[in-house]
Amino acid sequence: MSARDVLVDVQDLRKVYRTPGTFGKGTEFVAVHGASFQVNRGETFGLIGESGSGKTTIGRMLLRLLEPTSGYIEFDGYEVLTLTRPRLRALRRRMQIVFQDSGSAFNPRLSVGEQVAYPMRKFGLYPKGEVKARVIELLEKVGLQAEQAQRYPHEFSGGQRQRLGIARALAAQPDLVVLDEPTSALDVSVQGQILALLREIQAERGLTLVLISHNLAVIQHMCDRAAVLHQGEIVEQAPVDELFGSPRSEVTRELLDAVLEPVLP
């Protein structure tokens, strides 16, 4: 694999939380323990694990929404962790995130159209007169309607809010989108629609996705490769067919065994 095919290169990433000891030493919690992985251009890379395994912490560190304690992150040849603020800001346009509950990631007092327009304006992606048309185009792309641009976040259902979160992430024209449990709060019928939308957009735009999920079926349907996390460590990473077909770690086997499917045993 040539370096040009790798969009994100993560080496020995660590995050340690320290509680200050007023007297004495305080305690340490290692949330991520030396994680290394690479994400190729245009692929979907999965991060799997149970609660507390460190998957969300890694997702946030990739975008430097959270400062790593140590390690190395390269994004398209840039060293993310040593960038100065202005240069980081420019890079941020290219790396976006969608959260589990997009509703709470929107400002309740601004119309959603305004908020989808924000990244376009902020990064000066279009001439002023063109922004409105682009917002509407994007809303329609994610399955919403033009007139919904004037509405406020609370007027949307859970599935629609996730569509809005995706629209806002796409507004910045990113190369990489981190999806943190994007369908975990949704009903199953809506989950399928959102995943289909993500695949469609990815194919159209050649996006690179990092998908964080505890749901193995979602990972299998969406990802090319995935890493399994356990207590802050990557215990295994492989192409998903290999990972699920012949899991090498006990952790992966246990996760697979715990999947309850709608078939009789």
Next chain:
Amino acid sequence: MTNEPLLKVTGLRTHFSSEHGTVKAVDGVDFQIERGGILGVVGESGSGKSVTGLSILRLLGSRNATIAGGQILFHGEDLLTKSDREMREIRGKQISMVFQNAMTALDPFFRVGDQLVEVIRLHQRVGKREAKLKALEAMELVRIPEASRRLSSYPHQLSGGQRQRVMIALALSCGPDLLIADEPTTALDATVQKQIIDLLAEVNRELGTAILMITHDFGVVARLCRTVAVMYQGKIVESGDVATVLEKPEDPYTQKLLGSVLRLRSEVRRVSA
């Protein structure tokens, strides 16, 4: 008399009134559970499944909720005609309930042992010492390791799975005939969910406690339940034994719902099994 179902709900209607009109959350629902049976009530958010569970125990607190009609026969007696006082006797003792979020259902200021003792002494005429023994039995029943030490733990000192075990211990402490479980494993990790579901199956087998499992997850139904009712917009659209509904669903909504569940590809299941 012995063939009579433990719980027989007919024509249940629960309505919420708001300034925008009446919402028929439960709109004419019929189902029954045999003694020792396990029924799954499945549906998506807003289908009325939780309101159905709360209606049985008449736990709809808010003033704008009314049970507008129907019958809830428990041991042949209609719960809707019981006085508040009679209902208090039934709740916890004959029918008990566990919820999704055990953390908010437990009192953070009291040790779990004291909370168990309180429930036991509320419903049974026993002294403190005997209540403590029963509390310990309940903790052992739900397989909490080092049960006697855990009695003096506060809720926040327990993991999510252990808290849900404590909730189940509380619910079972007075030997109810029916346990209503409303999404008890939805907030838990998959590995812990499976343990809790299997615990409920064991409790059902060993004590004969009937279970009404309210869930959005057909996987939970497949592992635990014997019969299932699928709810949609306040109505039961299909019901029957689990094998039939899962393998040959007749109702279009059930088919759609089952069809939208993502499954691990079969070759993968074979390898992992």
